[in-house]
Every structure is written in C-alpha cells, then in structure tokens.
Amino acid sequence: MTRYILAIDQGTTSSRAILFDADLRVAAQAQEEFPQHFPQSGWVEHEAADLWSSTAGTCRAALEKAGAGPEDVVAIGITNQRETTVVWDRKTGQPIHRAIVWQDRRTADLCRRLRDEGQEARVTEITGLLLDPYFSGTKLAWILDHVEGARERARRGELAFGTVDSWLIWKLTGGARHVTDATNAARTMLYDISRNAWSPEMCDMLDIPKEMLPEVLDCGAEFGTTRPDLFGRPLPILGVAGDQQAATLGQACFAPGMLKSTYGTGCFALLNTGTERVTSQHRLLSTIAYRLDGQTTYALEGSIFIAGAVVQWLRDGLGLIRQASDTQGLAERADDGQQVILVPAFTGLGAPYWNAECRGAVYGLTRNSGPAEFARAALESVGYQTRDLVEAMRADWAGIDSSVATLRVDGGMSASEWAMQFLSDILGAPVDRPQVLETTAMGAAWLAGQRAELYPGPEEFAKGWALDRQFTPAMDSATREARYAAWQRAVQATMTV
Ligand code: G3P
Numbered sequence: 001m002t003r004y005i006l007a008i009d010q011g012t013t014s015s016r017a018i019l020f021d022a023d024l025r026v027a028a029q030a031q032e033e034f035p036q037h038f039p040q041s042g043w044v045e046h047e048a049a050d051l052w053s054s055t056a057g058t059c060r061a062a063l064e065k066a067g068a069g070p071e072d073v074v075a076i077g078i079t080n081q082r083e084t085t086v087v088w089d090r091k092t093g094q095p096i097h098r099a100i101v102w103q104d105r106r107t108a109d110l111c112r113r114l115r116d117e118g119q120e121a122r123v124t125e126i127t128g129l130l131l132d133p134y135f136s137g138t139k140l141a142w143i144l145d146h147v148e149g150a151r152e153r154a155r156r157g158e159l160a161f162g163t164v165d166s167w168l169i170w171k172l173t174g175g176a177r178h179v180t181d182a183t184n185a186a187r188t189m190l191y192d193i194s195r196n197a198w199s200p201e202m203c204d205m206l207d208i209p210k211e212m213l214p215e216v217l218d219c220g221a222e223f224g225t226t227r228p229d230l231f232g233r234p235l236p237i238l239g240v241a242g243d244q245q246a247a248t249l250g251q252a253c254f255a256p257g258m259l260k261s262t263y264g265t266g267c268f269a270l271l272n273t274g275t276e277r278v279t280s281q282h283r284l285l286s287t288i289a290y291r292l293d294g295q296t297t298y299a300l301e302g303s304i305f306i307a308g309a310v311v312q313w314l315r316d317g318l319g320l321i322r323q324a325s326d327t328q329g330l331a332e333r334a335d336d337g338q339q340v341i342l343v344p345a346f347t348g349l350g351a352p353y354w355n356a357e358c359r360g361a362v363y364g365l366t367r368n369s370g371p372a373e374f375a376r377a378a379l380e381s382v383g384y385q386t387r388d389l390v391e392a393m394r395a396d397w398a399g400i401d402s403s404v405a406t407l408r409v410d411g412g413m414s415a416s417e418w419a420m421q422f423l424s425d426i427l428g429a430p431v432d433r434p435q436v437l438e439t440t441a442m443g444a445a446w447l448a449g450q451r452a453e454l455y456p457g458p459e460e461f462a463k464g465w466a467l468d469r470q471f472t473p474a475m476d477s478a479t480r481e482a483r484y485a486a487w488q489r490a491v492q493a494t495m496t497v
Contacts, residue, residue: 002027002072003454006062006235007445008055010080010164011243012101012265015054017062018438019073020445022454024464026438028068030061037098042105042347045098048086051164052171056230063231070232076172077239077448078223079246079440080164082187085139087150087212088167090160093175096147099164100139103305105347107138108356119205126202128186128193128277128286130354134303136163137189141206154209161212163188165240169223172237177224180214181240182291191216193288194277196296218291219245220451239447241290243440244268248289248299249447250439251408252462259393259405261386262440263413266350267307269389270299271405273397282392283352292458300396302351302389306344308413310378313346320371328418330375340364341487342377343494352392353495361494382413383423384487390427406430410439417471425475426484435468 004027009016013036018029034050063069083102088095100106111131114120120131129135140161144151153159162170163184169177185191185198190208192199196216203210217223223237241249244262248270251260256274261267270289277286277298289299311327314320321327341363343349348356362377390407407429413419414433424431436442449455473480 002068003074004066004068004072005445005449005452005454006059006073006076007441007448008059008076008078008168009243009441009444010051010055010078010168012081012103015051015058016441017055017058018441018445019062019066019068020442020449024442024445024449024455028062028066030058030065032058040106044101044104046084046101048088048095048099048167051099052168055168059231070235073231073235074454075236075238075448075452076226077444077446078165078168078237079241079243079444080168080184082163082184082242082244083134083136083139084164085136085143086162086164086167087140087143088160088170090158090175093170096150096159097143100143102134103347104139105133105356107133107142110138110141114205123189123202123205124279126192126199127189129189130283130285132354133356134350135187135189137202137206137208140208144207151207151209154212157211159212160214161208162214163242165242166214169237169240172226172230173224174227178214179217179223181217181219181221182288182296183219183242183245184240185216186288187242193286193298196291218294220292220447236452237448238451239444239449241444241447244270244301245289245299246443246447247410247440248272248443250441250443251410251434252458252465253408254458254462257405258408259390260408260410263307263382263409263411265307265309267304267382267386267411269302269386269393271393271397273298273300278397280392280396282395283354284389284392284396285351300393302392304385304389305347305350307382307385308411309346310342310344310381311413313344314375314378318374320374324412327375327379328416330372331379331418334372334376335368338364338366338369338373339483339486340369340373340377341490342374342381343490344378344381345494349491349495352388353491355495358495358497361490361497363490363493379416379419380422380426382419383426384484386423387426387484390429406432408432408434410434410437420471421474424471424473426480428473428477428480431471433468433471435466
C-alpha cells in the first residue's frame with residue numbers, strides 16, 4: 001500500500017489537487033479552471049458551488065491518475081485563495097450570495113469612510129491589516145447589507161461565514177464542521193492576531209454577528225473527516241493554511257529573517273519575524289505566518305496585485321505575445337538605450353502604497369519603443385515592486401540582518417531566468433529558486449503529513465529544501481540605484497496624475 005497526502009490548492013482561477021507520496025514527491029495532480037464573474041467594474045465573484053465541485057472533481061481525478069484508492073490516503077491538507085468571502089445557510093448548505101473575491105474593490109467607499117472616521121490605526125492594532133477592500137471584513141458587511149434579512153438571520157445563528165477553506169471543510173465534512181485556521185482568520189479583518197481570537201470590537205465596527213464566525217484552529221489540527229460517500233471512506237483533514245502562508249512553509253521559511261516571494265497573478269512576499277509581532281511603519285501587513293502547537297509565528301507581508309497578470313496583459317490586452325514564455329525572448333531583444341517604465345497599477349497599487357484609485361502608466365516612450373521594450377518593462381515592473389516591499393521590510397525590521405537577505409522565489413514567473421536575474425540585480429541580493437516549485441501545495445501537504453506522522457518536523461523538512469538555481473546581482477550599484485530612483489519617480493507621478 002502506498003501512503004499519500006492529498007493536498008487541495010483552491011486558487012483564484014483554478015482548483016488543484018496534488019497527491020504527495022511518503023517522500024513528499026508529487027505522485028499525481030489534477031487541475032480545473034472555473035468561471036470568473038465580473039458583474040461591475042472592479043467587482044470579482046465566484047460561485048461557491050464551482051469552488052466546491054472543481055475541488056471535489058480534481059481530488060477524484062488525482063486519485064484516479066495515481067491509481068490510488070481511499071485506503072492509500074493518510075490525510076488531506078488544504079490551502080486556498082485567501083480573503084475571498086462566502087456566506088451560506090447552515091440548514092440547506094446553500095450560499096446566500098456569490099463568493100466575493102479578494103480582488104473585488106466594491107467596498108472602497110466603506111473603507112474610505114472608516115478611514116475618514118479615524119479608525120485605521122485601531123484596525124491595524126487589532127488585526128495587523130489596513131483599511132482596504134482586499135480583506136474579508138468589509139466584503140462580509142456588504143453581503144449582510146445587500147441580501148435581504150441576512151443580518152437578522154446571521155444573528156439568529158442561521159448563517160455561516162467562511163473563507164474558502166472553511167467553505168470546503170463544511171462541504172467535505174457534510175456540514176459537520178464550521179472551522180478555519182489561524183492564517184485564514186488573520187485575513188478577515190475580524191481577528192485579533194495578538195490575542196488569537198475573534199475581535200468583538202472589529203465585529204461591532206463592521207456590524208458582523210459573531211454567531212456566524214467559524215472556530216479557529218492551529219494550522220495542523222483535526223479539521224474533521226470527509227463524508228464517507230465522497231471518497232469511499234472518511235479521510236481526516238489535518239492541515240490548513242492560506243496559500244501564501246502555505247508557500248512560506250513549503251519554502252521552509254521557519255527561521256526569523258527568512259523571506260519568500262510567490263509570483264502568481266499577484267506577488268506576495270512574506271518575511272518570517274518569529275514569535276514577535278512586528279508593526280510596520282511602512283504600510284506592510286502584520287500577519288500570522290503559521291500557528292503550530294498553539295505557538296504563533298508572525299510575518300510581515302507585502303502584497304502586490306499585478307505580477308504575472310502583467311504578462312497576461314501583454315498577451316490578451318496588447319496581443320504582443322502568444323504565450324507567457326515569449327516574454328523573456330522579447331525582453332532580451334529590448335534596446336538598452338531606452339528606459340521604458342511601466343507602472344502596472346491596473347487595479348490601483350497594493351503595498352506599500354495602498355492607492356486604490358490610481359491606474360497604470362507608461363513612461364519614457366520613444367519612436368523606437370516597441371513590443372520588446374514593453375516586454376522588458378513588464379518584467380522589470382515585477383522586480384521594482386518586489387524591491388519596494390523588501391525596502392519596506394528592511395526599514396521595518398532590524399532582524400533582517402545587514403542590507404542583504406536572500407529571497408526564495410516560487411510561482412509561475414519564477415521560471416523566467418531573465419525576470420529572476422533582474423530581480424536579483426535590482427534587489428542587490430541573492431534570489432534562490434528551489435527545485436520543487438509546488439511550494440504552496442507542498443506546505444499544505446506537509447502540515448497534514450507531519451500531523452499524521454508521515455512527514456518529519458520543521459527541522460528535518462527544512463533540510464530537504466533543495467536549490468535549483470541561485471541568481472546573484474550582476475548590475476553595478478550606481479546603475480541599480482539610478483534605475484530604482486527612476487521607478488520611484490514614475491510611481492509618484494502615477495499616483496498624482
Ligand atoms: O491574498 C490573495 C491570495 O491568497 C491569492 O492567491 O494564488 O490564488 O492568486 P492566488
């Protein structure tokens with residue numbers, strides 16, 4: 001009998017299921033995309049039913065591909081797109097509204113109003129977050145405001161709120177468990193990350209009935225067992241973490257000062273700050289990296305909304321490339337005499353600027369600027385934005401020793417040698433790309449597997465992290481600083497137009 005851990009990675013554009021064997025190697029995987037709904041400009045929704053059916057479907061498909069039966073699966077680990085908000089009826093299990101996705105900006109006005117009332121400092125003190133539509137709290141308030149009778153029903157305990165992990169666990173367990181983990185709770189703007197408990201003050205501020213909140217568990221815990229009919233026997237769910245936190249685990253960033261950056265649609269950099277919560281003076285988020293055996297490890301997080309999405313825009317918006325991998329070849333051919341700068345503020349800017357209103361801009365165009373210069377500017381924009389985050393981290397936390405910290409990278413764009421070399425050049429720091437790029441799913445699998453005693457504890461697991469390639473800075477420091485200064489001027493100009 002083979003022993004597997006089944007990792008569920010429910011992401012923003014697709015659901016995936018990955019079977020890891022006893023040596024933490026990928027044995028099989030399946031992936032399914034699902035529809036995105038954009039009912040208005042700036043709004044993004046998912047059908048919660050799609051999130052569930054694609055998850056269940058890919059789990060079955062992965063098992064089938066590996067020729068594995070339920071008796072081969074030791075446990076399930078879940079990782080998920082964070083902040084996305086689901087509300088459902090406890091009795092019928094039916095969602096009362098489509099899930100409002102993390103990218104959705106519909107609550108910008110509510111956030112502005114609360115900021116104008118002077119609430120932001122208190123929100124940050126409690127939750128570690130900023131008053132931005134990104135987080136679940138205002139999305140949940142919006143649903144309660146717009147679905148008739150919802151708030152009253154929630155007060156009566158008839159409705160349940162959850163991030164995607166919670167929703168999936170509810171479905172997997174046939175409604176037996178309404179739970180989440182500390183990392184997902186930390187993204188709701190309703191959770192006190194110092195006390196490790198739901199915050200009555202935040203619930204009051206947003207008028208959220210506490211009766212609808214899930215129970216919060218460690219990342220490695222008993223989250224329930226699956227309905228027997230789903231996979232042929234009940235399978236225990238033993239690990240849960242939000243996707244960026246799971247990637248932090250998958251990258252084995254267990255020690256304070258370790259830093260990872262994941263390049264998907266957006267880019268999320270997390271710096272492990274240890275058991276001490278660090279408050280950012282530079283508009284980064286303080287968040288929970290993981291909670292194991294009741295011990296919380298914190299992180300500083302920088303979130304950029306457009307990273308890989310800028311390459312998608314080159315392909316689908318401008319028609320300059322046929323596939324993402326064409327970008328590198330084009331960028332290599334760009335004219336060194338030109339300095340085209342692209343600020344991809346397509347949906348505003350995330351950390352450290354948090355400007356929801358500004359929009360993208362291009363600077364430095366000449367008569368000779370063409371697809372190659374656009375491609376290079378697009379890849380460079382990801383490097384520049386990462387440097388913005390790392391600068392803020394360096395300023396916020398002395399524990400990131402000296403000016404140099406190695407950045408561990410993963411996600412689709414980390415496959416681009418050109419983008420990773422530029423990243424190292426502009427950071428002036430080494431960039432390490434691991435052999436296994438499935439870090440997010442691996443983090444979730446590790447959580448469940450170590451709980452099931454199939455995988456080793458953090459120290460042994462960290463020893464298994466293997467380098468594929470290290471990129472080291474090749475740009476001289478005068479050029480680096482001049483180019484970064486030009487980027488900063490471009491961002492300032494973009495925010496003042
Ligand atoms: O905070 C949002 C993040 O968790 C989404 O990640 O990989 O689904 O785009 P991803």
